[in-house]
Amino acid sequence: MNEHDLPAERHLDDHTRARMRAELIAATAPAEERRASWLTPVAASVAILAVVGAGGAFMAMSGNDDPSGGSELSPAAPGASDAETPAEGSTAEATPPESASTDDVITPGETIRASDAKKMLRNRQPMPPSTCAADVPEFLKKASERSAIEYDGGRAGLWSDGATWVVCDTWAADVDGGATTLLGNTALTAPVSKETFKLSQNYAMPGSGSTGAANAQLVAGGPKIPGVTAISYEFRDGHVAQAEITDDMWLMTYLPTSEKFAKEPLGTVTVRVTRASGVTSYTLTGPGDTCAQINHGC
Amino acid sequence: MESVEVEHRVVHTEAELVAELREGGSFALGELFDRHADRVYNHCFRRTGSWDLAEDATSAVFLELWRARERARLHDDSALPWILGIATNVCHNLNRKRRRHLRAVSRIPRYDIVPDHSDAVAGRLDDERRMAGLLEALDELPKRDRELIALVAWSGLSYEQAAASLEIPVGTVRSRLSRARRRLAAAMTPQIGKE
Numbered sequence: 001m002n003e004h005d006l007p008a009e010r011h012l013d014d015h016t017r018a019r020m021r022a023e024l025i026a027a028t029a030p031a032e033e034r035r036a037s038w039l040t041p042v043a044a045s046v047a048i049l050a051v052v053g054a055g056g057a058f059m060a061m062s063g064n065d066d067p068s069g070g071s072e073l074s075p076a077a078p079g080a081s082d083a084e085t086p087a088e089g090s091t092a093e094a095t096p097p098e099s100a101s102t103d104d105v106i107t108p109g110e111t112i113r114a115s116d117a118k119k120m121l122r123n124r125q126p127m128p129p130s131t132c133a134a135d136v137p138e139f140l141k142k143a144s145e146r147s148a149i150e151y152d153g154g155r156a157g158l159w160s161d162g163a164t165w166v167v168c169d170t171w172a173a174d175v176d177g178g179a180t181t182l183l184g185n186t187a188l189t190a191p192v193s194k195e196t197f198k199l200s201q202n203y204a205m206p207g208s209g210s211t212g213a214a215n216a217q218l219v220a221g222g223p224k225i226p227g228v229t230a231i232s233y234e235f236r237d238g239h240v241a242q243a244e245i246t247d248d249m250w251l252m253t254y255l256p257t258s259e260k261f262a263k264e265p266l267g268t269v270t271v272r273v274t275r276a277s278g279v280t281s282y283t284l285t286g287p288g289d290t291c292a293q294i295n296h297g298c
Numbered sequence: 299m300e301s302v303e304v305e306h307r308v309v310h311t312e313a314e315l316v317a318e319l320r321e322g323g324s325f326a327l328g329e330l331f332d333r334h335a336d337r338v339y340n341h342c343f344r345r346t347g348s349w350d351l352a353e354d355a356t357s358a359v360f361l362e363l364w365r366a367r368e369r370a371r372l373h374d375d376s377a378l379p380w381i382l383g384i385a386t387n388v389c390h391n392l393n394r395k396r397r398r399h400l401r402a403v404s405r406i407p408r409y410d411i412v413p414d415h416s417d418a419v420a421g422r423l424d425d426e427r428r429m430a431g432l433l434e435a436l437d438e439l440p441k442r443d444r445e446l447i448a449l450v451a452w453s454g455l456s457y458e459q460a461a462a463s464l465e466i467p468v469g470t471v472r473s474r475l476s477r478a479r480r481r482l483a484a485a486m487t488p489q490i491g492k493e
Binding site: 005006007008009010011012016017020021023024025027028 | 340428452
């Protein structure tokens with residue numbers, strides 16, 4: 001063994017990366033900027049709790065069973081003293097005080113304690129949902145809605161300025177508040193390819209109103225593709241989601257019922273596109289194919 | 299038919315992102331996360347020996363970045379040395395809680411990994427077993443020497459970047475790293491028989 005005998009590098013999987021990024025943005029965005037986030041601030045608190053909880057787990061592992069630790073999560077910044085810091089673990093309080101603060105923005109110099117995280121969790125209020133009319137112009141200034149499909153849990157509209165299209169889906173905004181999900185920003189003349197069928201993954205907090213038991217949504221869509229009669233997406237859990245195709249657009253949505261499926265990496269998704277001439281298959285894998293949203297994290 | 303795609307996304311320099319971060323722009327934090335999360339994740343794994351812990355630590359590092367944003371700084375137009383400096387401190391604190399566990403993991407022989415685990419799980423466990431062995435040897439070094447090994451030898455920072463990361467002179471990095479490598483090699487020698 002030598003110092004170079006390291007395990008190979010790994011990458012955060014796209015599911016974990018998207019979740020972490022969204023939680024980070026939700027935890028740090030000032031209230032007036034949160035419209036750009038698609039997870040509720042509650043999610044941020046859960047993220048902080050999870051990190052603090054990890055500290056608690058280390059305590060258990062190391063045999064430190066002192067529940068009164070309550071130590072700071074945040075360490076010294078670079079350049080701080082070499083002296084060992086006294087913190088040996090953090091733990092969430094079983095019963096946070098009733099007088100919880102409603103100040104939910106992490107400010108410079110602020111320490112994040114388990115009790116603070118619980119207060120934030122209790123006091124966060126969902127953001128008001130944004131709308132497609134508000135979000136689409138960030139990408140297409142002069143676009144209007146040309147068509148729409150409503151489904152159980154949300155609504156997706158096809159917006160265009162005559163040259164470029166965006167699909168705007170309201171599921172995330174409806175269940176969690178904050179931004180809608182935008183896909184595309186692609187030229188109407190773009191040729192059909194795997195890019196055409198990239199999908200977006202969205203996650204909501206438990207109990208936030210999602211109609212899917214797993215509080216997750218997978219969505220893809222775009223303008224109608226001439227000659228295409230059917231589009232299906234086959235997922236790792238065996239579910240095959242058939243896209244709805246109208247005169248103007250197509251839309252695939254899947255609200256998984258398995259929490260286990262929703263929490264694990266999406267894995268490979270097989271898209272089958274049916275034309276009179278036959279079926280073309282595309283394989284979606286990795287963040288480039290499964291994080292198609294253009295206005296929030298991946 | 300020729301395709302014309304309109305690209306509206308702007309690529310920001312790290313200097314712009316750090317300036318935005320100092321002003322409290324969480325957008326910049328998201329961009330920095332996109333660019334450096336994997337580097338932080340792997341750095342934290344090498345400091346903690348646990349992929350799960352590294353994942354939690356990565357979140358903690360970027361929250362700490364936000365908390366410390368008024369002190370954000372660049373080195374050669376890169377925020378990475380500053381970010382890995384914070385990661386080093388985050389993981390140092392976590393590490394202190396992990397040492398007993400790491401020592402236990404390092405003693406698990408390779409054949410103890412249950413063979414019917416999925417390849418992914420088995421791979422992660424094997425990573426952690428190997429890393430535990432390295433960290434056990436690294437633990438015999440002083441804290442600053444451990445940090446330099448992790449930043450330079452393991453996470454690929456240059457001497458200058460490591461100096462910026464730890465806020466120490468480059469000359470100190472050179473001398474300490476040379477000594478640290480000798481000490482680490484000596485500490486690893488007894489472990490060769492364990493493999």
